[in-house]
Amino acid sequence: MRFNNVCLESIAVALPGEVWTSAAIEEQLRPLYERLRLPFGRLELMTGVRERRMWPDGTLPSDASAAAGRAVLGVSSLGRAQIGLFIHAAVSRDMLEPASASFAHRKIGLSASTQVFDLSNACLGFLNSIAVAAGLIESGQIRSALIAAGENGRPLVEETVRTLLGGPFDRNSIKPFFANLTIGCGAVAAVVCHSDLVRGRAHRILGGVCRSATEHSELCQGNTASAGGLAMQTDSERMLEAGVALAKETWDEFTATTGWNRETVGRAICHQVGSAHRRRLYETLGLDIAKDYSTFETLGNMGSASLPATLSAAVDAKAVREGDRVALMGIGSGLNCLMMALEW
Numbered sequence: 001m002r003f004n005n006v007c008l009e010s011i012a013v014a015l016p017g018e019v020w021t022s023a024a025i026e027e028q029l030r031p032l033y034e035r036l037r038l039p040f041g042r043l044e045l046m047t048g049v050r051e052r053r054m055w056p057d058g059t060l061p062s063d064a065s066a067a068a069g070r071a072v073l074g075v076s077s078l079g080r081a082q083i084g085l086f087i088h089a090a091v092s093r094d095m096l097e098p099a100s101a102s103f104a105h106r107k108i109g110l111s112a113s114t115q116v117f118d119l120s121n122a123c124l125g126f127l128n129s130i131a132v133a134a135g136l137i138e139s140g141q142i143r144s145a146l147i148a149a150g151e152n153g154r155p156l157v158e159e160t161v162r163t164l165l166g167g168p169f170d171r172n173s174i175k176p177f178f179a180n181l182t183i184g185c186g187a188v189a190a191v192v193c194h195s196d197l198v199r200g201r202a203h204r205i206l207g208g209v210c211r212s213a214t215e216h217s218e219l220c221q222g223n224t225a226s227a228g229g230l231a232m233q234t235d236s237e238r239m240l241e242a243g244v245a246l247a248k249e250t251w252d253e254f255t256a257t258t259g260w261n262r263e264t265v266g267r268a269i270c271h272q273v274g275s276a277h278r279r280r281l282y283e284t285l286g287l288d289i290a291k292d293y294s295t296f297e298t299l300g301n302m303g304s305a306s307l308p309a310t311l312s313a314a315v316d317a318k319a320v321r322e323g324d325r326v327a328l329m330g331i332g333s334g335l336n337c338l339m340m341a342l343e344w
Helices: 022-028 030-036 042-047 061-075 100-108 125-139 154-166 175-182 236-258 275-285 303-316
Strands: 006-014 018-021 051-054 085-088 115-118 144-151 186-194 204-212 220-224 230-234 267-270 325-332 336-343
Touching: 006 061, 006 125, 006 303, 018 022, 022 030, 022 042, 022 154, 030 154, 042 175, 042 275, 061 085, 061 100, 061 144, 061 186, 085 100, 085 125, 100 115, 100 144, 125 144, 125 186, 125 204, 125 303, 125 325, 125 336, 144 303, 154 175, 154 230, 175 230, 175 236, 186 303, 204 236, 236 275, 236 325, 236 336, 267 275, 267 303, 303 325
Parallel strands: 085 115, 085 144, 267 325
Antiparallel strands: 006 186, 006 204, 018 051, 144 186, 204 336, 220 230, 325 336
């Protein structure tokens, strides 16, 4: 993918006010921990996730997407009438039909002439949506797009706690549920547009590459649970190995395509899984981990919202500066990987 006229015009997040610490989640699981003689503090120690945010009970993904959409329009120089495409890019959806984008579109107050659809691809959905929007902008079909991902992992965490407390689990059989406890809630939105619509500094989206390893599609699977909420199970150890291997293949193609290398990349933003994944990824790619910016410590894994929300946090913290070459390194269960070149 190569783009000549596409920019990330603005980006903004919307975060819940309710904070759930890893210690508090473990306290809920005290009967299980005591029965299996598990050490308290294990969740934060193994993942690096100290806390995560949760939306109030009953919050819809479209509510979260709309909150982020309104926030980004508040800092964008483009008005609602100028948005030619709106994508709800989250794992979380209000229902199967209609598209959650329909509800969020109405709540944001976008024009009736705006194209509207969902694009879901596990934790890679937001970057996929940028690529789709960029292609439409580059071809002249649209001039601008608003992409939003409102993720609500609260039902998954609550269902996981109920499941672990209610079943005859041993130390081995709890492993597929462990990753669920790192999930958090949040929303992010971005305006992507043709470069001639940008006022001020243009943050150019130069292109990117993608690779798949769908032979690993069984390693992380989530679905609606019959008891309510969501069910997800992850083979975390095999997922780490396969995910990092796929990232290395994608990185090699990314550097060959863009001409970038380990030295010229100024900042790297990857999907926020946890400390072990972060350390292993940067070791494998040979990238200086000091170039990373992370949010998983306080936000957990927010699905498709994690990577772009981390980019937004890095910009706010001035960890991304004018002229920086930023490598956006997304990966999602499936397995699918997309790396995108952003010149800030």
